[in-house]
Amino acid sequence: GESVGLHLPTLSVQEGDNSIINCAYSNSASDYFIWYKQESGKGPQFIIDIRSNMDKRQGQRVTVLLNKTVKHLSLQIAATQPGDSAVYFCAELEDNMLTFGGGTRLMVKP
Amino acid sequence: DTAVSQTPKYLVTQMGNDKSIKCEQNLGHDTMYWYKQDSKKFLKIMFSYNNKELIINETVPNRFSPKSPDKAHLNLHINSLELGDSAVYFCASSQVQGDQPQHFGDGTRLSIL
Numbered sequence: 001g002e003s004v005g006l007h008l009p010t011l012s013v014q015e016g017d018n019s020i021i022n023c024a025y026s027n028s029a030s031d032y033f034i035w036y037k038q039e040s041g042k043g044p045q046f047i048i049d050i051r052s053n054m055d056k057r058q059g060q061r062v063t064v065l066l067n068k069t070v071k072h073l074s075l076q077i078a079a080t081q082p083g084d085s086a087v088y089f090c091a092e093l094e095d096n097m098l099t100f101g102g103g104t105r106l107m108v109k110p
Numbered sequence: 111d112t113a114v115s116q117t118p119k120y121l122v123t124q125m126g127n128d129k130s131i132k133c134e135q136n137l138g139h140d141t142m143y144w145y146k147q148d149s150k151k152f153l154k155i156m157f158s159y160n161n162k163e164l165i166i167n168e169t170v171p172n173r174f175s176p177k178s179p180d181k182a183h184l185n186l187h188i189n190s191l192e193l194g195d196s197a198v199y200f201c202a203s204s205q206v207q208g209d210q211p212q213h214f215g216d217g218t219r220l221s222i223l
Contacts, residue, residue, distance in 0.1 A: 032209035043114075043200050043214030051209065087135070087151055096163070096208050100153040 012107045019077040021104045024092030028071060032093035035064060035075045038103075039086045047075070047088075082108050111138075116201045116215040124223050125193060131218045133201030141203060142184035143202040144176060153200070158207055159184055162191045188220075196222045 001090040013019045025033065036044035048059045050066050050073075057064050063076040073090050085108045091098040116133045123129055135142060141160040148155045157176045157205045158165045164176065186194060198219050202212040 034211060037215075038151075041216070043202075043216045046211040046213065049209075049211055060124045089153065093209055096157050097158060097167075098212060099155070102152075 005055050009103065010105045010107060012017075012082050012109060015080060015082060015108050015109075015110050017080055019080045019084070019106060021075045021088050021090075021106065023073040023075075023091045023101050023104075025071050025073060025090065025101070026099075027092060028068070028097060030092040030094055033064070033078050034091045034098065035062075036089045036091065036100075037084075037086045040088065044089060050061075077106075080106075080108050082110060084108055114201055114203050114213050114215040116199075116218055117217065118218060119223075120219050122221045122223065125191055128187070128189045128190050129191060129220070130188070131199055131201075131220075133184050133186070133215060134183065135180055135201075135203040135213070137203055137213060138204075139203035139205050139213070140203050141180065141207040142178070143204075144184065144186050144189060145200040145202060147198045147200060147217070149197070156186075156199075157184075160207060183207075191220075191222050193222050196220055 032050045034076050035047040038044045048062050048064050050057045050064045055066050061078045065074045066092045087105050089103045090101045114135045143158045144156040145153050154168050156170045175187045177185045198217045200217045201215040204210045204212045
């Protein structure tokens with residue numbers, strides 16, 4: 001399934017499926033982007049980052065895709081697990097400061 | 111463990127009081143930050159600070175002031191607390207300011223009565 005962070009704040013997926021969380025950013029001059037995961041009662045936890053000279057970067061079970069043409073960022077989580085349930089934030093670097101998107105809640109159904 | 115730690119985790123106080131939140135990082139980072147997260151989970155930068163420069167988000171009231179006794183600490187002082195200050199406040203740090211991941215503490219939930 002897909003979710004646009006600001007318009008569909010909750011994404012529900014079946015355990016084992018792949019998840020795609022989307023984010024639209026605002027500043028075409030931004031050259032650094034990060035995805036964070038925030039679990040209940042915890043601070044945001046770094047997942048993966050990408051610079052604007054790349055369009056794809058892979059980590060362990062996660063992939064970030066960057067489309068600069070349409071100012072779109074996505075986070076793909078492979079084989080989603082119950083422990084992936086959290087709120088996910090994208091952030092872009094503007095004027096040397098991180099500006100966070102509104103967040104998408106990912107719920108994983110067993 | 112290496113981490114960003116902040117105290118207290120919960121802070122309940124009366125309107126009009128002055129309070130402080132402490133933050134320490136043992137990651138050897140040069141830059142520290144304070145963020146405010148509202149009830150809708152929206153995260154907004156308040157300050158960034160390294161030993162050379164304090165950058166203040168212009169929307170932050172001057173009742174809020176960061177104090178850094180040394181590179182590993184950035185405390186947040188809040189004067190004359192208002193109801194709208196109720197939120198979760200996060201401290202973070204990064205190696206340098208800019209295109210580096212920031213590491214966050216677990217937050218301080220501030221509730222104003």
